[in-house]
C-alpha cells in the first residue's frame with residue numbers, strides 16, 4: 462500500500478480552520494504547553510488522526526505514548542461504554558467497586574516479581590510518581606531521594622523535583638522539594654565519564670555510591686527513582702547490567718528502587734514493563750499513559766510489605782475511576798494477546814531500517830530504544846555537536862507531509878506509535894522520514 466492509503470492532505474498544513482482554533486487557543490489556554498506544530502485534532506481512528514480541516518495524518522506519537530491500542534480501539538470503546546452504562550463514579554477512596562479491585566489484581570499479576578503487591582490509584586503519571594515518593598519516605602522513615610539527570614517524572618512539586626531534564630521545568634518555581642539529589646544517568650552515547658560500555662564496568666553506578674559517600678548518606682536515602690529508558694530526556698537506554706547493579710546497590714543499603722514506567726511501560730518495549738528486559742524487580746513502580754488507551758489513570762504499585770502506610774495517608778477522589786479501570790483491563794487483554802509481540806516485531810523492523818538509513822545520513826547520530834520506544838539523536842558533525850534546529854525541522858517537515866512525530870531531549874526525535882502499527886505503516890513512516898530528512902539536509906546546505 463502507499464502513503465495515500467493513510468494520509469490525505471486537502472489544505473495547506475496547518476489548514477485555515479486549524480489556524481482559527483489556534484488563535485482561540487492562544488487567547489484562552491495556558492501558554493505553558495509545548496506544541497511543536499499546529500495539529501488541531503477533530504477525530505481519530507487506529508493509527509490515523511484527522512484535523513479540523515479534514516486532513517488525515519499517520520500518527521507515530523500515539524498522543525505521547527498513550528493510545529497504546531490505537532485511537533478508539535473498538536473493544537476498548539465497548540468496554541468504556543458498557544461500564545458507563547453501569548457506574549461512572551463513586552470515588553474509590555471512600556467506597557468500593559469491583560472493577561477497581563479486578564484491575565488491581567491484574568496489575569499485581571503483570572508487574573514484575575511475586576504478586577504480593579498493593580496498588581494505589583491516581584489519574585496521571587505525576588500523581589503515581591508523587592505517591593511513590595511519599596510511600597518511600599513513609600516506609601523507610603528516611604528523607605532523601607536520588608534521581609537522574611535527563612529524567613522526567615511530571616509537573617507536580619515532588620515529580621518536578623525528581624525530574625532533571627530541563628531547567629525551564631523549574632525556572633521560577635523554587636524552592637523545590639527538599640532532599641532530592643541528582644546523579645548522571647547511563648547515557649552511553651554521551652558518557653559523562655568519557656568511557657564506553659564494554660570497558661566502563663558501569664562506572665555510572667559507582668558514581669551513585671560516590672554521591673552517597675559525599676552528600677547523600679545511604680542511611681538517610683529512602684529511594685532511587687529512575688526511568689528504565691528515559692523518555693522526555695531523549696529516549697536514552699542504559700547498557701546491559703546497569704539496573705541489576707543499581708538494584709544490588711539499593712538492596713545492600715536498604716534503599717527502595719522506584720521505577721517510573723509511565724512512558725516505557727504497557728508493552729511498548731515488547732515486554733509489559735521495560736525494566737523486565739533487565740531482570741530487575743522494583744520495590745515501587747509508577748504506571749500511567751498507555752495503561753488505559755487514552756483515559757486518565759495513574760497507578761502506583763508497590764511490594765506489599767512496602768505499602769504499609771496507614772488509612773487516610775494518601776488518596777485521590779477520581780483516581781482509578783470505573784471508566785479508566787474498564788479501559789485498562791481491556792487494554793491489558795489486547796496487549797497480552799498480540800500487541801506486545803507486534804511491538805517487538807515492528808520495532809525491530811523500524812530500527813533495522815533506520816540503521817540502514819543512518820549510513821547515508823550521518824546527521825542521524827544515534828538510534829536507540831527497544832520495541833516501539835525508538836529515539837534518534839541528531840548531530841551536526843563527528844564531534845557530536847547537537848543538531849537541535851535540524852531535529853526540530855525534521856518534525857515539522859514530517860508534519861507537512863502528513864506524518865506526526867514528536868521531539869524529545871534537546872536534539873532527538875521519538876517514535877512511539879500505537880502498538881497496533883502495521884509493517885505497511887512503518888514503511889510509509891520510513892519513506893516520509895527519509896524525504897523529510899533530505900529536505901532538512903538541503904536546508905542545511907543552502
Ligand SMILES: Cc1ncc(COP(=O)(O)O)c(C=O)c1O
Nearest residue numbers: 585586587613614615692723724
Ligand atoms: C516517565 C514519565 N513519568 C511521568 C510523567 C508524567 O505523566 P503525566 O503527564 O501523566 O503527569 C511522564 C510524562 O511524560 C513521563 O514520561
